Amino acid sequence: MPKEFNPQQLRKVVERAQGGSIEDFQRLYESFAKPIFNFIWRLSGSSQEAEDLTQETFVKVHSELPRLCDPAQFKYWLYRIARNEVYQKLRREQRTAMVSIDDEDTGYYEFLEDETPGLNPEQAVLSGELRSVVQRALDAMTPKYRDVFVLAVFHRFSYEDITRIVGRSLLSVKTDIYRARLIVKDHLNEYLQRKS
Amino acid sequence: MTCREWRIQISSDLDGALSERERREVRLHLDDCESCRGFVRQQQRLTSWLASDEFQLEPPQRLWAEIEARIAPAPGRVLRPPQWIAARPRAGLAAAACLLLAIISGSLFWNSGRIDAEAQRDIAAYEMMPQVPENPFFESLAVEGNPFDDTRSPQ
Numbered sequence: 001m002p003k004e005f006n007p008q009q010l011r012k013v014v015e016r017a018q019g020g021s022i023e024d025f026q027r028l029y030e031s032f033a034k035p036i037f038n039f040i041w042r043l044s045g046s047s048q049e050a051e052d053l054t055q056e057t058f059v060k061v062h063s064e065l066p067r068l069c070d071p072a073q074f075k076y077w078l079y080r081i082a083r084n085e086v087y088q089k090l091r092r093e094q095r096t097a098m099v100s101i102d103d104e105d106t107g108y109y110e111f112l113e114d115e116t117p118g119l120n121p122e123q124a125v126l127s128g129e130l131r132s133v134v135q136r137a138l139d140a141m142t143p144k145y146r147d148v149f150v151l152a153v154f155h156r157f158s159y160e161d162i163t164r165i166v167g168r169s170l171l172s173v174k175t176d177i178y179r180a181r182l183i184v185k186d187h188l189n190e191y192l193q194r195k196s
Numbered sequence: 197m198t199c200r201e202w203r204i205q206i207s208s209d210l211d212g213a214l215s216e217r218e219r220r221e222v223r224l225h226l227d228d229c230e231s232c233r234g235f236v237r238q239q240q241r242l243t244s245w246l247a248s249d250e251f252q253l254e255p256p257q258r259l260w261a262e263i264e265a266r267i268a269p270a271p272g273r274v275l276r277p278p279q280w281i282a283a284r285p286r287a288g289l290a291a292a293a294c295l296l297l298a299i300i301s302g303s304l305f306w307n308s309g310r311i312d313a314e315a316q317r318d319i320a321a322y323e324m325m326p327q328v329p330e331n332p333f334f335e336s337l338a339v340e341g342n343p344f345d346d347t348r349s350p351q
Contacts, residue, residue, distance in 0.1 A: 156211075
């Protein structure tokens with residue numbers, strides 16, 4: 001189970017990692033790897049890209065860490081780097097607005113097959129389909145909506161923290177999360193109407 | 197306010213982003229608006245479902261090993277100094293020299309009652325030592341002149 005740090009512990013671990021301690025950098029990795037991996041996966045829509053970009057993110061964090069002035073800001077800074085890595089990659093691939101799921105991607109849904117043991121086969125299929133609908137809704141959003149929705153709803157960041165990560169106003173964050181919610185709702189509605 | 201504007205507030209409320217006063221206002225509106233109550237029920241279910249473990253992936257176990265292979269210093273490579281030393285090399289050197297002096301002074305004090313000829317030879321040996329330790333790390337800082345001179349302008 002990865003350790004969650006309180007703010008004082010986090011500050012100390014970050015400072016030691018800034019001083020070159022690989023052990024402390026590993027502690028940071030263990031604490032943040034899963035949320036960052038999931039954050040990147042939700043933004044990119046591909047588990048393979050999430051793996052590559054998580055690696056790039058932590059390598060970059062390691063090289064830039066000595067320049068981080070305030071260790072208390074580490075978490076926001078880390079998410080900002082992860083987000084930048086995703087959009088730099090998407091820009092390189094000229095896939096800015098619409099990110100489609102790679103058909104060859106054998107990532108997320110297969111991982112989840114065994115994670116719904118309480119469901120009968122019919123429910124499991126429905127659950128898998130619903131997840132796929134949500135992913136399509138995320139893919140259909142502009143990055144502007146997707147960023148803030150993922151941070152608020154999947155990662156439960158406060159709106160103030162989200163403004164620090166995405167560098168936008170509170171009002172813009174609030175409105176974009178609402179719009180993203182409507183997009184997810186519309187995709188689910190459409191799917192459920194087709195099913196009935 | 198229109199229902200659309202209320203729903204932006206409701207969306208924020210679901211994420212815990214409203215003040216107590218704003219929440220009271222939302223509750224008052226909900227008392228009168230069945231349509232917005234429907235929106236709340238729908239979004240509550242959606243939000244709790246999306247935040248559940250069903251939407252969590254585990255990163256592959258091998259990922260750290262791959263990262264470590266890229267960030268670990270190669271054998272024989274000199275580690276980068278911490279930022280505060282890199283930014284103020286003279287301060288780093290001064291700190292090292294102060295530490296050395298503290299060790300010498302502490303040793304003198306500790307042994308003051310029983311200094312014998314052997315101890316005096318040790319002290320003399322300390323005094324003959326260069327103030328800057330012969331260490332590639334400190335050499336790499338390339339500090340010239342007297343590190344104790346605070347009157348010099350910083351680099």
